[in-house]
Structures are given as C-alpha cells and as structure tokens.
Amino acid sequence: MNRKTWVLPSVIGLLAPVLAGCGGLGSGDSDNKPIIVGTGDVFTVTKKVPAPFDPAYAYDIGSWNLLRQTVQSLMRIPRGGGEPEAEAAQECSFTDSGMQRYVCKLRDGLKFADGDPITSKEFKYSIQRVVNIKADSGVRGLLTNIQTIQTPSAREIVFLLKAPDATFPYKLATPTAAAVNPKLYPPRKLRTGFALDGSGPYTLKAETKGQVLTKAVFSRNPNYKGGLKLENDKVELRPFTDPEKMGDALTDGTIDVIAKGLSTKQTEDLQSKPPEHVNITEMPGLEIRYLAFDTDDAAVTKPVRRAIAQLVDRGQIVTQVYGTSAEPLYSLVPARIAGHTNSFFNLYGAPSVDKARKILTDAGISTPVKLTLHYTTDHYGPRTKGEFAVLEKQLNDSGLFQADVKSAPWDVFRTDEIAGKYKAYGMGWFPDFPDPDNFVAPFLDIPNFPNSPYNNDTIVKKLLPDSRREADRLGANADSLEKIQDIVADDVPYLPLWQGKQYVATRDDITGAEWALSTSSILQLWELGRGVGG
Template sequence: MNRKTLALSAAAGLLAPVLAGCGGSGSGSDGDAIVVGTTDAYVATKDAPAPFDPAFAYDASAWNILRQTVQTLVHVPRGGGVPVPDAASDCHFTDHENESYRCTLRSGLKFANGKAITSADVKYSIDRVRNINDEAGPVSLLENIDTIELAGDEEIVFHLKTPDATFPYKLSTPAAGIVDRDTYAPKKLRDGLKVDGSGPYTLKTETKGDEVVKAVFTKNPNYKGDLKIENDKVEIHPFADSAAMGKALSDGDIDMMTRTMSPEQIQQMSASPKEGINLVEIPGLEIRYLAFNTNDPSVRNKAVRQAMAQVVDRGRLASEVYGATAEPLYSLIPTSISGHSNSFFNKYGDPSTPKAAAILRTAGIHTPVKLALHYTTDHYGSGTAKEFKVLGEQLNASGLFDVTVQGTKWSEYRPAQKKNEYAVYGLGWFPDFPDPDNYIAPFLDKGNFLNTPYVNTAIRTTYIPDSRRATDRNAASKTFEKVQDIVANDVPVLPIWQGKQYIAARDDITGVEWAVNSSSDLQLWELGRGVS
C-alpha cells in the first residue's frame, strides 16, 4: 500500500493508536531479525568507558539499550500511566505518606544466564548505583532512598527519607535495573559495551574499535515479566546521519528508522508517500534548551541570561529549522504535562531588542556581550547545527551580543559540559518518566545531571519536597508553577522548543505505533512481522 502518515493521540494520560488495526499481528516467527536504524552512536571512551552500565548511563540512547536487557521491579505500561509490576508481582506504598514502598518478586525469576534472582540482588543493584555515585550517572533518581530492607528472598522494602509519590516511576528506570553481582562489581563501573540482565532480550554487540556497529537483541528464554514479546530477534544499526539511515530504509536494508529523522525527511515523507513505507507520528515529551554555567563571568549576572531570554524568537526558530515537528516552549515543563505554565512568555512576552537592551543597561552590562554557544554535533539529529546557527544569528542581530557557535562530538561534549567547561550550551531532555517532577528536579535539585552551580534554596528544600507529597499529581500544579516562575526570573536554563517524534517503517512491520513511547523509550518487544 502507499505509505501514509499514522498519528497517535494522547488522551487521559494514555497513548491510543488512531489506526491500531493497520497491519497484521505476527510475532516474527519466521526467524528473520527486524532491523532498526538509529543515528545514535554507542561509543566507549576514556571519559565514558562504561556507556551501558546502569550506574553510569543517563541518556536516551544508552537507556534504549538497557530497557531491552535490564529488568526493573516495575515498568510504565505500553500507553503510559502509573507503573505496573514487571520483575515484581506486586508493589505498593504501605503508608499514607508515600515513604515506605514494598515489592514482592515474581516466583522463579532468573537472569538470562539461568541464575536465580532474589531480593538481595535487587538491593545489591540499587546500592551499587548509590555507592558508585557517578557524577554523570542517574544516582539522583535514587538519592531519596534512606534504607532498603529485605523480608526473605522475595520481598524488599524501600524506606524513603522524605515522601515521594514519584518513587515508583524512578524504580521503573534503568537506574534501578537488576544486575548480576558476578559481572557487576559493587563499587566499580563495568567498562565496555556488554550488558547482562533479566530483561526481554540478551545483547550481543559487533564493534569497530570502541564503537558499536550492530546491536543484536535476542529473545531471552528466561524472561519472566509483564511484557509480551512479539519477535525473536531485533537488530539496531547505527548510521552516521539521517540521510544514510533513510537510504537504508528505502533500499530495504533496514525495516524501521527511529531517532533521529531530519525535519526534511519527515516533510518529504509526508508530502510524497513512498510505496511500502509508513510514517508514524507519536506524541513526544522531548524538550530542547540552553543551559548556563552561572559561575562563568560571561553569564554570571542574570541580566545577561534574561536579555537572551528576551531576544530569542522561539517561534521563528522552531518553524525555520524544524517546521511542523517542533513548537516553541516557554517553560521547562512541556505543554502536555500537568503543571505546565508559560512562565517565560508571561515574564518576557514577544521577543524585543529594546527590552533586552534595557535589562542590560539597568544592570550596567556593556554591550555587545561576547559569548560562545556550544552544541553537540552527533546526538540530537542533523537539525541541531542549523538550530544553533539560527540562535547565534538572532542574538547577534540584536547588536547586544557577539556570539560564536561551536559544535563538538557527544563523546567529548557531555564530559566537558559536566565539568562546567562551557558557559552556554544546548541539550535535549527526554524524560525519565512522564511527570512534572522529572522536568524540574533533574535540572535544579541537589545532584542534578547538569552539575549546575545554580542553587535556589526554596526550590530544593521546599517546593520539590512539597510537590512529591501529592499522590494526585494535579494537586502539585501550583507548586510547580512557582518553580517555573523562579526559573523564568533567574534563567539558569532557557527552554527553546518541544518536539514531536516520528518513526518510519516498512508496512509489513507491526506494532510500530507502540515501538517508542512518549518519553522516547524504545520498546522493541512490540515489533513483529505481519501482513500489509
């Protein structure tokens, strides 16, 4: 059939496929691997020697490997919503204050190698992440754990330092993945590109030097959990860019391409359908933003950051660079998440050079302010270079800034950013879980993943803890609005846009509409081969 665009809509917090009946319901029983293309690079480097270790990995590309291979006690179900048991048979808070969380393991749970899993393995795995405490890792997701209590081989109780209604979501992330102590040392990262776990797949990587050229996922016969696996084998093939990935799909070398398709590809595939290929739009929660080393002399005065917020034209940037695939964002919390507030627009309104000049003049800042904007060349897709070119042009056109733009490979970029070597830099955020807390705490709480020197005591000691007491997440909206207003005033980060996400796949591949969730997590177990 002709390639057509399938759209998924979000309703009541769940993702519902508009054309769920398209294709068959095969399970890959013919034994052929389903091949998925990506522009993500998987590289072991001196600064990042353990990219697939749950104690280190904290980016969407690495988590997309771990979610297939390392099992967690709970997982977010196919269409979103409250986490449900996976390695566990039951998990629940045992008190009204959300401070004690008890899980019971499934009976007969095993690692892929056949070794039995007990509650002690769960405790070991989570303690390991906390003990290693890698500054680039996801340890902040587990920082609120006070003690872990074992009640026999199958029960485990997490006692929290403070109430946290979001804790089940944190347990659903690879940070809480269950690992085998025989292959993962208690206080040392596991270097290299291997993963062992109890998830739906085992992993074998083919490498060239220290870089993965093919990741082969084979159905784990020992997997016991909530997921239904629709295939026997999936391969991920990394590509240098979206153009090469698109050609491979057209040539039949791959069955599906995911992150990151270029805006031009999406537009072309929408306007000129190609026989046998479907383009699927999936609700997305990705955001892009500028962040600041607020200790750097060039941006230490918040007037400089406020002036940038006043000058940047998000709407023009989004439309010029990304077209219909992005929309302007005026808060860290995207529009589709409860608690969102257009705080930046409320404070700054439409872009205005005179207003920005007044901000700088009042603060006694001499213009033009000289800045370097840093971005990564190979992590967020081909549009990033154009995006930063446009950002630089907008700032320079005001006459208030003298901006240069510098791009760096991700393997070098992320370590440098963590060391605060950049005054101004761009990053994207794919949420760990779909809750407003996950757009605030990772940027502003103690131990945040940016390693930012910016500290707001009210946010850390009052607003974040208060928001986590609310079991009804809508009840925390007022608290999140206060945080967003503080961010708009202090500008430790500058939100730019939020994006949609797309997958293109051959029309005999089923389950495509579920293969990526709203948090951009790959769910390879959903893919199968069927009838067009």
C-alpha cells in the first residue's frame, strides 16, 4: 500500500506541545537570576575540530545552537516554523521571476556587540569567507550557488545565483550566513577555539577546562537590533556527559532546564511521574537517523544494501532503544514535512529474511556477508550504542550476514567517515531549515555532507533543480521529491531508520518551555523566562 503524509511545514511548529506537571506564572525577585540550561551536547577543540564555533566551520546542531544565540543572519526561521522572516534585514525578496536575484535591505543602525557598525559589506565579507575557506565540514555547500554578491549601498545587498533556488532565503537564515567582524575573523583562516562574537541577541563568555567547554554564559546584547524579543537577561548553558547527573541537577534545582540529552528511561519516568516542581514538554521534531554506505565499495554493492533494507526492523529498534521518543522512518524526508512519502515501506514492506535471501541469491552473492557497522560514541547520545547492538543482532540472526560493530568518538569518526574509511556507518541529521530540500540535497547533491560517492544524474541534474525552481514549497515540487525518494529506496545509498521527538524538562518557575526548541531543534534561549513555581 502506498502511504503518504502531506503536512505544511508551517504547521509543524504549531502542533500543541504536551505538558506534564504544573507551570508557574508571574514575576518576583528571582527574575534577575540567570536561567541555567543543561544539555547533552559536549564541545571540544581538537586538531581535527579546531574551530567548533566559527560560522565558516561549524556544521552540527550543537554548535549551531550556540551560534544562533550570538551571531545574526539576514533572515531567521519563526519560532513556530514556516517561511523565513527578516532578522538583520529589514526586508528581503526575489526581484525576478526566475529566482536568481535576491535582494535584502538591512535594518538601520546595525552594530556588532562591541559597537562596530555593520553594513552590507560586512555581510558580503562574511559569506564570501565561508566559501573561500572551504572547511572540510562541508558547510560551504549551503552557499556555493551564489554567483556574485553586490553591495550597491551600505544597507543593500544583492545576491545573484548560479541557478534558481527557492530555498535560498532558508539558507540565509542559517548561522553560516551570519555577519562576523573582519577584525576578529580572518578572510581565509578559521578562528580557532571557543571564541564567538557577533550581533545576535546575546554575547558569549565561554568557560573551559583544557580543551572542553564547561559553561557557556549568554548575556543580553545591548546593541542587538532584530526581530527577537528576549524574555531573560542571562542564560548559562552547561554540558553534561551523564544523563543521570543532569537529571539529578534538575530535580535538586541546580539547573532549571534540560534542553537535550534525556535518556529514554528519564523521558518515560518524567512523563509518568514527574518529580515535584518539574515539568516535561513534548514537541514534534525533525531529527532523523540513518545508515550510510560507501556505494563504491565492493563489500556493500547494491544487492547487499537492498538485502539490509529488507532485513532491518525499524520498529524493534524504536521499541527496544528509544521508546516513545522516536518512530520508524521510511524515507530521508521525515513525516510532517511536505512531500514525505514512505518509499522504503512501499518497496520492501515488512522485514523478511526470505526476501533478503532471494536478493542476495539472485545476485550470486555468497552468505554470510561480512560487514562492519561503525557509529560515533559521543555525538548522538548514549542510546546509539544500543541501536547498533540491535542492528547487529538483526543482521546476524538472519544467517545472511556476519556483522560486527565498531565505534569511535566524533572527532575521529567524522574525520574517518569523510575520508571514506567506512563501508557502513550510522549518522544523524538535524535540518538546516524545515524544507524537504534540506533532507535530500545535503545527501544526494555533489558535493554532499557525508562525502558520499553516490551520484545519480537524474537526481542531481534534473530532480533537485526542478524542485528548487518551485516557489510553492508546500506541494508544487511534490512530484520531483517523490521521485527522489523512490530512487533512494531502490539504490539504498542511505537507509533511514527513525525520526525523533523532542522533550524539554524544566523547573516549574520557568516559562516558555514550549518554544525552547523549534521543530528543527533550534535552541531558542531567548524564549525562556522565570515566573513563580506552582
């Protein structure tokens, strides 16, 4: 049966959050206390990851969430999702029918946090800097469709694109396109370490131990001019490597919020019986997890990949490892995004050892097939280990595979993955922006985020460009998107596994929890306020 889901992106963030516990309202002497937020994201500086907070390098959700508090882009995604709105810009729009000329007019009087003025030339410098540095993180791919940037006046900036791209406003809403001060950010060299300066709603003071960030202190930026309303003056973000210790810190009031990093058990316990003065808010999310394959490697040919797709039981992974915080995913484009279709379910149906065996037999492949699955230990949370244990068992129990699992910390894993050292490996994706293009182009275009050798001419030369020409992002590009998803299901360069939900836990004197994370997992610290506990 062909099952599809069609939901407008703008609707996603408007789905009512589910709140357990009692919330607090009002104000009091506690209003001036900093709000302390715990997170499972850990930030380190290494030789392989030298500049985690430089917009020309950063390309992971954790780093981007710190950048979004501190740097300012021309556009921003509204807190409830939908089309981008002006941020550092006063207004922006395409000025041609072909969507290749995009013009922005800046707000008057923009300044960096240190008081230096911002003009169109600073934005041009910052965006060209990302493209010129060519960081191995792949973040420059968001901006490589820019042909030229013109600055006819101090407040006007004109982008001429190489090809039509209706998603360009979304790309200008990412930290990658934010303004940085040329005095602090060299034109062709990364700014290493944890230094981070911009014109966003907050300034950042980073506290470290060795090469590890122990606390990020965000203070209201008096020079900020933008569309955000801040509900607080100061927020402290504290990374935790142990979910249980983070949970204990929330229960005893050491921290006020957990924005990311709850374990499955913690989430279920908080939902069923929250501690006194603690709330948990459930929100829809667009995080996805998937297996990626080196499609040029003879060990994972198309029949092998298709056999794995026929064997993997997503429901078992979700039930045993993630519980209510995830749901099976049958496409790179998640449910609740316009254009989603269950292509993998439509093609493979329920998991079947017999069907997988036939795929391998018809291709003349002897069994068991030896295979190593790789995953990272410290980037997507501790539950990843359990996920790969289930995957390993599913493959081996079929008798068709002899699989084992290896792991590495993110700085090693990501470097080796980009270098093509893995045949099959697990990755996650938080969207750069809530448009279906951002769930296909980063994986299938050339170049792409995983540095995959997979190259399908129909996708790259026809379907992606056709989709980007459609200004109506709510359905006019559906035919191209459906064909892309069906090709991926047939070729299996990637195997989607699950789609996540989001949970924010707070003390009951904290307001704004329902907006603390957007559907794209954007951390919106400015939405948090302090009231009176119930």
